[in-house]
Amino acid sequence: xxxxxxxxxxxxxxxxxxxxxxxxxxxxxxxGPATATATSAVATAPASPIAASPAPAAATPATxxxxxxxxxxxxxxxxxxxxxxxxxxxxxxxxxxxxxxxxGVSGFPALRDIQxxxxxxxxxxxxxxxxxxxxxxxxxxxxxxxxxxxxxxxxATRAGARLSLRLDGGQLVLREAAYAGWExxxxxxxxxxxxxxLAGDALEPTxxxxxxxxxxxxxxxxxxxxxxxxxxxxxxxxxxSPGFQAAHPYDAWRAAYAGTERITAYVAQSEPGRVTVNLExxxxxADGAVVIRHFSGTWDLVFxxxxxxxxxxxxxxxxxx
Numbered sequence: 001x002x003x004x005x006x007x008x009x010x011x012x013x014x015x016x017x018x019x020x021x022x023x024x025x026x027x028x029x030x031x032g033p034a035t036a037t038a039t040s041a042v043a044t045a046p047a048s049p050i051a052a053s054p055a056p057a058a059a060t061p062a063t064x065x066x067x068x069x070x071x072x073x074x075x076x077x078x079x080x081x082x083x084x085x086x087x088x089x090x091x092x093x094x095x096x097x098x099x100x101x102x103x104g105v106s107g108f109p110a111l112r113d114i115q116x117x118x119x120x121x122x123x124x125x126x127x128x129x130x131x132x133x134x135x136x137x138x139x140x141x142x143x144x145x146x147x148x149x150x151x152x153x154x155x156a157t158r159a160g161a162r163l164s165l166r167l168d169g170g171q172l173v174l175r176e177a178a179y180a181g182w183e184x185x186x187x188x189x190x191x192x193x194x195x196x197x198l199a200g201d202a203l204e205p206t207x208x209x210x211x212x213x214x215x216x217x218x219x220x221x222x223x224x225x226x227x228x229x230x231x232x233x234x235x236x237x238x239x240x241s242p243g244f245q246a247a248h249p250y251d252a253w254r255a256a257y258a259g260t261e262r263i264t265a266y267v268a269q270s271e272p273g274r275v276t277v278n279l280e281x282x283x284x285x286a287d288g289a290v291v292i293r294h295f296s297g298t299w300d301l302v303f304x305x306x307x308x309x310x311x312x313x314x315x316x317x318x319x320x321x
């Protein structure tokens with residue numbers, strides 16, 4: 001054997017080593033392009049038509065309220081007693097009448113004037129339905145519905161008189177006429193604006209503002225003198241301001257009318273908070289004679305936010321021939 005020539009075993013080992021290197025190189029050479037091709041395929045593969053079309057979204061509670069058949073909802077509500085509108089009612093009132101509901105609400109649901117807003121801060125809208133009168137009282141109530149698992153659910157009601165409503169800052173703002181009880185329907189003594197939030201299943205007031213109705217000073221003075229003419233002195237005295245009453249206690253004030261048998265008053269509005277009065281009285285003198293007297297002057301009135309009406313405060317009346 002020549003020195004340096006590989007033995008048989010060496011030749012076999014060398015061949016195995018060469019074969020191993022070829023296999024490794026082939027494997028290493030194919031790995032890079034295969035990976036790059038796979039990545040490219042993922043990046044450029046066209047989107048599946050199913051994946052491209054978003055799955056239909058379930059109706060949200062807000063959508064459910066806005067798309068509700070409100071006539072059907074009100075007719076099916078077990079808390080409400082509804083009936084068809086009477087023949088001859090104006091078409092604008094609709095064909096559905098709410099005869100009775102929680103809190104004494106009634107009227108024609110104004111389904112075209114429904115407002116939507118989040119009144120309880122839960123991120124979901126409520127529906128506010130005005131109720132109209134069939135006369136001159138305008139809006140006389142509201143229904144508040146929230147979305148429930150089985151559809152709209154009545155949450156709260158509010159009855160009122162000559163209401164107007166708006167939504168502001170997540171609250172329901174109701175402006176309504178305030179009557180002391182003696183005024184004609186046309187002429188309330190005050191407007192009351194109240195802000196409400198929905199707390200559970202109740203409208204909870206958060207703020208109130210009372211405004212006098214200008215022009216009802218004259219009506220107040222006329223009613224005061226009508227009470228005097230009817231001899232209803234205790235009622236008439238309540239139309240006098242606390243300041244006037246403090247200066248004129250009831251017994252002394254009442255004694256001034258001891259001989260009065262008739263009072264006729266002519267009242268005119270002269271300016272805000274003031275009326276002009278012309279009086280004619282018929283009084284029985286101590287000797288039995290009847291005396292006719294005339295007075296003319298003004299009354300200043302003050303508005304009581306607590307009473308929600310005007311009160312007579314200061315008189316400047318003088319007897320005239």
